[in-house]
Amino acid sequence: MTHSPETAAQPLIIAVPSKGRLQDNTHDFFARAGLPVGRPGGARNYRGRLGRFAASEVEIAFLSASEIARELSTGQAHLGVTGLDLVHETISQPEELVHVVTPLGFGFADVVVAAPDAWIDVSTMADLVDVASHFRARNGGRLRVATKYVALTRAFFAQHGLSDYRIVESAGATEGAPAAGTAELVVDITTTGSTLAANNLKVLDDGVILKSQAHLVASLKAEWTPAQLAAARVILDRIAAEERARSHREIRALVQAPELTARTAAEQFGAVAPFGTQVGQPLLLHCPAARAADCATLLRDHGAPHVSVTTLDYVFGTHNPLYDPLAARVGA
Numbered sequence: 001m002t003h004s005p006e007t008a009a010q011p012l013i014i015a016v017p018s019k020g021r022l023q024d025n026t027h028d029f030f031a032r033a034g035l036p037v038g039r040p041g042g043a044r045n046y047r048g049r050l051g052r053f054a055a056s057e058v059e060i061a062f063l064s065a066s067e068i069a070r071e072l073s074t075g076q077a078h079l080g081v082t083g084l085d086l087v088h089e090t091i092s093q094p095e096e097l098v099h100v101v102t103p104l105g106f107g108f109a110d111v112v113v114a115a116p117d118a119w120i121d122v123s124t125m126a127d128l129v130d131v132a133s134h135f136r137a138r139n140g141g142r143l144r145v146a147t148k149y150v151a152l153t154r155a156f157f158a159q160h161g162l163s164d165y166r167i168v169e170s171a172g173a174t175e176g177a178p179a180a181g182t183a184e185l186v187v188d189i190t191t192t193g194s195t196l197a198a199n200n201l202k203v204l205d206d207g208v209i210l211k212s213q214a215h216l217v218a219s220l221k222a223e224w225t226p227a228q229l230a231a232a233r234v235i236l237d238r239i240a241a242e243e244r245a246r247s248h249r250e251i252r253a254l255v256q257a258p259e260l261t262a263r264t265a266a267e268q269f270g271a272v273a274p275f276g277t278q279v280g281q282p283l284l285l286h287c288p289a290a291r292a293a294d295c296a297t298l299l300r301d302h303g304a305p306h307v308s309v310t311t312l313d314y315v316f317g318t319h320n321p322l323y324d325p326l327a328a329r330v331g332a
C-alpha cells in the first residue's frame, strides 16, 4: 500500500526531559517497563526512539520540563513526563487540556511561600495579609514577591485574600532576592529545604501551594489516530504491568483450605489469587508489598509448612488502569 504524504502514519510523540533532575529518572522509568529511550546521535539530537518501536510508530522529543507542559497543552506531543508544578503553572486550564496518567514517584518538590526568618510576627498567610497593608502604608510600595511561578502565586494569593503585592519575575537564584533587596517574599520550589535555610527564609505554616512530583501526562489537544492510540496502549500496558509488579509480591504456599485462606488474605491484606484456588495445589497470591510479610504469617497460621515470597517483573491483567481512562477521555 502506498501513502500520500497526508496519510502517512504520524508517530505517537512522547516528550521527555532532555536535562535537569528529571532526565535520568525518566529514562530509568521507561527502562523498567522494558522500553529503553534511545538517543541516536547523542545528547545533541532532539529526536529519539522508544524500545523496539519503529520511528514511524513512536518518536521521543527531548525538551525541557516546562516546554513539555507547553507542548502537551498545545497538542504537539501526545504523552510527556513533567512536574505537576509545571503543568499547573504553564497551563491555564489543565483539566481541559491534559489528562494526568500517573504519578512517577520521583521529582518530589513543594512550591512554597517563604518569608524572612526575621519576620517573627509572620507565620501564616493571614499574617501576610496584615503585613501587606502596613507595608504599603509605611513604604509606599507594595510587598514584592520573587518567583517564576507567577500563575500559581496569583491564584494562591487571591485564594487567601492577599492582593497588596507585586510580582518580581525571577528566573534563577530566587531565594537570594530578599537578601539582595529585590523582594520581600519568595515563592519557589523546595525539596530538602536547605536552600531556603541557607538564605534565612521560612515556609509559612499554610504556605504550601502545591506538592509536586513528576507525572506521565497525556495531551487532550493532540490528534489521536488509531495507530497512535494502539502504540499508547502497548506502552501504558507495560508501564502498568511493571507498576503492579513493583508494588506487589508473589506468595506461594501449600495450605489445607486454599479457598478460605485466599478469602482471608483478600479481606485482611488485599491479596488476590490470580490463578484461582485448588485443593492439593500450592496457593499463589499477589499481595501488596507492604503487607506481604503479614500475609506469609497468615498462610503459616493456616497450616503451610513453607511459604515463599518473591518479587515480580510484570503483571499483565485484562484491564489497563492507565490506558482505559485515557481512551475514555480522548473518545476512543
Ligand SMILES: Nc1ncnc2c1ncn2[C@@H]1O[C@H](COP(=O)(O)OP(=O)(O)OP(=O)(O)O)[C@@H](O)[C@H]1O
Pocket: 017, 019, 020, 021, 022, 064, 065, 066, 067, 082, 083, 084, 085, 086, 107, 108, 109, 189, 190, 191, 192, 212, 213
Ligand atoms: N529541588 C528541585 N528544584 C527544582 N526543580 C525540582 C526539584 N525537584 C524536583 N524538581 C522538578 O523538576 C522540574 C524542573 O526541571 P528543570 O529545572 O529541568 O526544568 P525547567 O525548569 O524547564 O528548566 P530550566 O530550569 O532550565 O528553566 C519541575 O517539575 C520541578 O518540580
Ligand SMILES: O=P(O)(O)OC[C@H]1O[C@H](OP(=O)(O)OP(=O)(O)O)[C@H](O)[C@@H]1O
Pocket: 171, 172, 173, 174, 175, 188, 189, 190, 191, 192, 193, 194, 195, 196
Ligand atoms: O530545597 P532544596 O533541596 O535546597 O532545593 C531547592 C532548590 O533547588 C532548585 O534550584 P537548582 O539547584 O535546580 O537551580 P536552578 O534555580 O537553576 O533550577 C530550586 O530552584 C531551589 O532553589
Ligand SMILES: [Mg+2]
Pocket: 020
Ligand atoms: Mg531548574
